Amino acid sequence: MKKLTGSRLMVGIPNICADILYVSRFKAADPVVFLQHGRDKYLVVSRMETGRARAANPALKILTPDELGLDRKRRWQVSHWAAALLKKTGVGKVDVAGTFPLGVARELEKQGLRVRLAQEELCPERVVKTAGEIVHIRHAQRAAVKALHGACALLEQARVDARGVLREGRQVLTSERVRQVINRILLDENCSGGEPIVAGGPLSANPHWIGHGPLKAGEPIVMDIFPQSLETGYWGDLTRTVVKGAPSPALVRMYQAVKKAQAEALASVRAGVRGVSIHQGVIDRFTELGFESSVTKGVPEGFIHGTGHGVGLEIHEAPSLGFGGAILRVGQVVTIEPGLYYAEVGGIRIEDTVVVTREGFEFLATCPKQLTIR
Amino acid sequence: MKKLTGSRLMVGIPNICADILYVSRFKAADPVVFLQHGRDKYLVVSRMETGRARAANPALKILTPDELGLDRKRRWQVSHWAAALLKKTGVGKVDVAGTFPLGVARELEKQGLRVRLAQEELCPERVVKTAGEIVHIRHAQRAAVKALHGACALLEQARVDARGVLREGRQVLTSERVRQVINRILLDENCSGGEPIVAGGPLSANPHWIGHGPLKAGEPIVMDIFPQSLETGYWGDLTRTVVKGAPSPALVRMYQAVKKAQAEALASVRAGVRGVSIHQGVIDRFTELGFESSVTKGVPEGFIHGTGHGVGLEIHEAPSLGFGGAILRVGQVVTIEPGLYYAEVGGIRIEDTVVVTREGFEFLATCPKQLTIR
Numbered sequence: 001m002k003k004l005t006g007s008r009l010m011v012g013i014p015n016i017c018a019d020i021l022y023v024s025r026f027k028a029a030d031p032v033v034f035l036q037h038g039r040d041k042y043l044v045v046s047r048m049e050t051g052r053a054r055a056a057n058p059a060l061k062i063l064t065p066d067e068l069g070l071d072r073k074r075r076w077q078v079s080h081w082a083a084a085l086l087k088k089t090g091v092g093k094v095d096v097a098g099t100f101p102l103g104v105a106r107e108l109e110k111q112g113l114r115v116r117l118a119q120e121e122l123c124p125e126r127v128v129k130t131a132g133e134i135v136h137i138r139h140a141q142r143a144a145v146k147a148l149h150g151a152c153a154l155l156e157q158a159r160v161d162a163r164g165v166l167r168e169g170r171q172v173l174t175s176e177r178v179r180q181v182i183n184r185i186l187l188d189e190n191c192s193g194g195e196p197i198v199a200g201g202p203l204s205a206n207p208h209w210i211g212h213g214p215l216k217a218g219e220p221i222v223m224d225i226f227p228q229s230l231e232t233g234y235w236g237d238l239t240r241t242v243v244k245g246a247p248s249p250a251l252v253r254m255y256q257a258v259k260k261a262q263a264e265a266l267a268s269v270r271a272g273v274r275g276v277s278i279h280q281g282v283i284d285r286f287t288e289l290g291f292e293s294s295v296t297k298g299v300p301e302g303f304i305h306g307t308g309h310g311v312g313l314e315i316h317e318a319p320s321l322g323f324g325g326a327i328l329r330v331g332q333v334v335t336i337e338p339g340l341y342y343a344e345v346g347g348i349r350i351e352d353t354v355v356v357t358r359e360g361f362e363f364l365a366t367c368p369k370q371l372t373i374r
Numbered sequence: 375m376k377k378l379t380g381s382r383l384m385v386g387i388p389n390i391c392a393d394i395l396y397v398s399r400f401k402a403a404d405p406v407v408f409l410q411h412g413r414d415k416y417l418v419v420s421r422m423e424t425g426r427a428r429a430a431n432p433a434l435k436i437l438t439p440d441e442l443g444l445d446r447k448r449r450w451q452v453s454h455w456a457a458a459l460l461k462k463t464g465v466g467k468v469d470v471a472g473t474f475p476l477g478v479a480r481e482l483e484k485q486g487l488r489v490r491l492a493q494e495e496l497c498p499e500r501v502v503k504t505a506g507e508i509v510h511i512r513h514a515q516r517a518a519v520k521a522l523h524g525a526c527a528l529l530e531q532a533r534v535d536a537r538g539v540l541r542e543g544r545q546v547l548t549s550e551r552v553r554q555v556i557n558r559i560l561l562d563e564n565c566s567g568g569e570p571i572v573a574g575g576p577l578s579a580n581p582h583w584i585g586h587g588p589l590k591a592g593e594p595i596v597m598d599i600f601p602q603s604l605e606t607g608y609w610g611d612l613t614r615t616v617v618k619g620a621p622s623p624a625l626v627r628m629y630q631a632v633k634k635a636q637a638e639a640l641a642s643v644r645a646g647v648r649g650v651s652i653h654q655g656v657i658d659r660f661t662e663l664g665f666e667s668s669v670t671k672g673v674p675e676g677f678i679h680g681t682g683h684g685v686g687l688e689i690h691e692a693p694s695l696g697f698g699g700a701i702l703r704v705g706q707v708v709t710i711e712p713g714l715y716y717a718e719v720g721g722i723r724i725e726d727t728v729v730v731t732r733e734g735f736e737f738l739a740t741c742p743k744q745l746t747i748r
Contacts, residue, residue, distance in 0.1 A: 047674050047678070048581060048678050049582060096476060098476065098477025099476075101472055101475075102479045103471070103473065117477055187554070187558060187561055192567075192568065194566065208423060209425075209426060230568065299425060305422050315403060316404060322450075
């Protein structure tokens with residue numbers, strides 16, 4: 001791990017800026033200023049928040065705008081919190097992330113302080129997960145598996161009406177209803193589900209379409225579930241694709257190709273392997289199996305996204321398993337999620353979230369892979 | 375409304391950056407680039423997202439990194455998306471918000487483009503809500519009211535055991551359990567509840583403490599519910615404080631003071647009034663009623679936060695009803711939420727979310743205010 005020699009400064013809302021939540025462990029919906037200078041870690045919060053901040057992380061030196069000597073006018077602007085903190089601590093030069101707010105940077109520079117853009121990640125330690133973090137991600141991933149089971153049970157109980165539409169009792173079974181069942185289960189696991197993808201039919205060829213309306217037999221139903229723990233802020237990420245009733249032979253071939261590509265990609269995961277080579281392996285396998293990627297009338301088809309991404313306090317974070325994917329390291333948590341998408345058929349995606357080990361990987365939660373739901 | 379004369383540029387994740395979601399109406403968990411130049415609005419998204427982006431907002435000109443001519447190396451960096459977009463559109467100078475990412479600003483400047491920090495809000499139009507936005511906020515606010523009713527019903531059904539602890543059947547009734555009931559109701563309204571505050575006992579003197587453990591009779595229970603619509607992203611915000619059983623005379627006096635201050639603050643809301651003067655009115659009233667604010671052993675007591683804040687695509691947004699509070703305008707949506715907090719007693723807060731009108735205000739949802747639950 002590359003160590004930063006300087007001091008690092010972060011300004012933002014901890015509930016939104018994962019770096020700040022990571023280093024401060026202080027959950028809050030209002031902006032804070034964090035400074036790490038050598039071993040010292042400072043957090044500036046409004047006076048009202050001092051009690052919570054101290055309780056959240058006793059290792060932080062908590063300061064308020066008053067304690068920094070800010071007058072009434074400057075007390076409400078975080079750029080002045082940051083400037084006053086640097087002056088109080090005698091830090092004249094700080095490293096910041098690319099996402100650092102320009103407004104704060106300009107104010108610091110105006111006051112003669114130097115703001116240096118970190119060339120790499122400002123929190124390189126975030127990319128490798130601690131045992132404690134893995135517990136948090138596993139919790140979210142297990143919640144996703146439970147929710148998927150609940151969704152599959154609903155699809156299993158559903159009957160198919162004369163027009164091929166799924167019904168729960170008399171009601172038409174919709175993406176919205178399945179989403180609701182997923183979110184209720186996630187909530188029982190103290191996770192927020194956001195808008196999980198329950199995409200049925202040809203429109204599932206759009207990987208991020210969340211899905212709307214009646215679900216039908218014989219069509220792919222892509223379910224992508226990404227819970228965030230309400231307590232810890234860590235995410236899980238899981239996708240399965242199912243068909244109620246009999247899938248077409250074309251769909252079965254697509255499914256088998258994705259399943260095979262995912263298994264091979266998983267088998268190639270281990271510390272020391274480059275993310276890009278795992279991704280290239282998936283591309284090559286799909287081509288070999290006859291599934292070409294192209295752009296038709298401006299719409300991309302085939303395998304049209306990366307093979308995976310890191311998961312932690314952000315749902316999409318480093319490392320990438322796409323064209324920019326660097327060498328994997330022990331303790332990284334990544335998704336492996338190849339997919340195939342064709343406008344006339346729909347999408348197939350299979351995704352697991354795993355921990356990279358020296359020899360290979362470990363599932364954070366196991367979940368069967370079966371296309372057909374009777 | 376002050377119009378910006380230049381072009382405005384935004385770079386970030388729409389689901390996180392409210393300005394971008396507001397102007398693009400495109401929900402996404404990955405970064406995009408938005409440029410408004412005169413009447414033209416451009417959005418750069420990855421190729422995979424073009425279909426969703428076009429469907430979300432037909433008024434946008436959607437571009438991809440490929441269409442901007444970016445090579446393999448630059449195709450993955452949003453700073454290059456932004457630079458290429460400005461060059462393609464011939465825009466040499468842009469206005470950006472204070473939150474604009476420094477990394478992107480530095481890259482643009484390196485390429486000879488001018489990045490000007492907007493002196494005021496970059497999206498001044500966000501502060502006054504359209505009729506459509508008010509519908510969205512009302513939906514979230516009504517969900518909050520329903521959830522509060524559910525929580526109160528649970529407290530009403532609870533019995534008090536010999537030690538004064540609330541019980542639901544045989545189970546001890548905890549903050550966690552009430553939070554769960556609140557979140558389930560919010561989910562049924564297609565809202566995400568996050569971590570609503572259900573803070574019982576003296577620790578509720580910390581306004582943002584979410585509350586943990588058994589709830590007891592005779593103690594204040596602060597319930598602060600802030601749902602976000604999963605569909606639209608708009609928030610609601612509602613707080614009530616209740617006591618199961620008989621409150622102490624001191625608590626009743628505190629409650630009456632907060633109720634009175636809130637009613638008066640509401641009565642003073644109308645277009646043309648300064649937010650700071652509403653806030654000062656609350657401070658003065660509390661002082662008059664004998665509720666002093668001070669800092670005891672580093673812990674602030676009394677009325678220790680602002681009187682309110684704007685609500686929209688962010689839970690805390692402009693306008694402020696605190697010391698920095700400017701003139702209110704018709705169509706703004708704000709909370710009115712005075713509170714009193716004393717370490718030995720706990721907290722009392724009453725909060726409603728209202729629309730500012732020419733003559734006064736309108737509740738977005740009505741909800742009774744009663745301290746005691748039998």
